[in-house]
Amino acid sequence: MTGQPTRPDGATIAVTGATGRLGRRVAHRLAAAGLPQLLLVRDPARAPRLPGAAVARAGYTDRDAAAAAMRGVQTVLMVSASESPDRLRQHRAFIDVAAEAGIAHLVYISFYGAAPQATFTLARDHWATEQHIRATGLAFTFLRDNLYADFMPGLVGDDGVIRGPAARGPAAVVAQDDIADAAVAVLTDPAGHAGVTYDLTGPHALDMEEIAAVLSQATGRTITYQPETVEEAYRSRAVYGAPAWQVDAWVSTYTAIAAGELDGLSDAVPLLTGRPATPLTDVIGKQNR
Numbered sequence: 595m596t597g598q599p600t601r602p603d604g605a606t607i608a609v610t611g612a613t614g615r616l617g618r619r620v621a622h623r624l625a626a627a628g629l630p631q632l633l634l635v636r637d638p639a640r641a642p643r644l645p646g647a648a649v650a651r652a653g654y655t656d657r658d659a660a661a662a663a664m665r666g667v668q669t670v671l672m673v674s675a676s677e678s679p680d681r682l683r684q685h686r687a688f689i690d691v692a693a694e695a696g697i698a699h700l701v702y703i704s705f706y707g708a709a710p711q712a713t714f715t716l717a718r719d720h721w722a723t724e725q726h727i728r729a730t731g732l733a734f735t736f737l738r739d740n741l742y743a744d745f746m747p748g749l750v751g752d753d754g755v756i757r758g759p760a761a762r763g764p765a766a767v768v769a770q771d772d773i774a775d776a777a778v779a780v781l782t783d784p785a786g787h788a789g790v791t792y793d794l795t796g797p798h799a800l801d802m803e804e805i806a807a808v809l810s811q812a813t814g815r816t817i818t819y820q821p822e823t824v825e826e827a828y829r830s831r832a833v834y835g836a837p838a839w840q841v842d843a844w845v846s847t848y849t850a851i852a853a854g855e856l857d858g859l860s861d862a863v864p865l866l867t868g869r870p871a872t873p874l875t876d877v878i879g880k881q882n883r
Contacts, residue, residue, distance in 0.1 A: 611673030619774035654688035664695035699784040714850035758848035765856035766795035793860040812878035
């Protein structure tokens with residue numbers, strides 16, 4: 595589908611990233627609530643087919659397509675673009691178009707501890723994105739997610755070992771379902787959350803040994819954590835042949851944990867969703883059912 599979409603009657607919410615895990619969750623929840631929406635995607639063939647949802651081909655740097663699609667839209671959920679060396683450029687381009695299109699409120703999926711000097715390299719991009727949104731004068735809400743609880747099994751090597759320079763630092767990992775529920779709460783009442791930054795965390799801050807223990811119990815495998823030095827972490831990841839910026843991001847995820855930058859619990863998930871945040875045990879148990 596190209597050009598101006600046929601928008602469902604009353605659709606004032608647009609969702610980006612609906613072909614990904616988080617955006618798709620949000621889109622399904624909006625549809626289940628009977629809310630019309632517009633899905634902005636790069637590949638319409640991969641977009642979910644949902645009642646009350648229109649689909650428009652509009653990538654973050656597709657200025658004309660994005661501008662046409664967002665005419666008449668009031669609220670946009672902006673899921674951060676896929677990791678790449680030019681992600682910040684993509685974000686800025688889309689934000690500028692959204693502002694010019696006259697949207698009223700931008701909800702941005704950011705990262706916990708986003709700051710210009712954050713240890714996690716990509717958290718710096720999130721901070722710069724937030725600053726660009728502020729500079730446009732748009733009403734905004736920032737959802738700063740901790741590490742995704744759903745992705746913890748992906749840290750485990752084929753030998754059942756999590757390796758990284760996280761020391762004994764904790765991370766308050768958060769379920770993607772909780773993030774999606776929180777996002778829907780904001781999207782359906784944007785004015786009530788204007789100008790607010792929410793830290794979204796799980797109910798517990800766990801170090802890597804504790805995460806390994808949860809994964810072991812949930813999967814029936816023996817999973818352990820082996821601390822690495824920073825130098826060892828770079829050497830162990832060199833075998834993947836990834837570009838330097840990507841390796842920096844991988845390693846700095848762990849060093850940010852070691853620095854305590856992913857520690858701390860927030861009540862934002864219960865506040866926004868009306869229920870407790872989901873523990874890692876439940877997230878992994880659901881994946882293995």
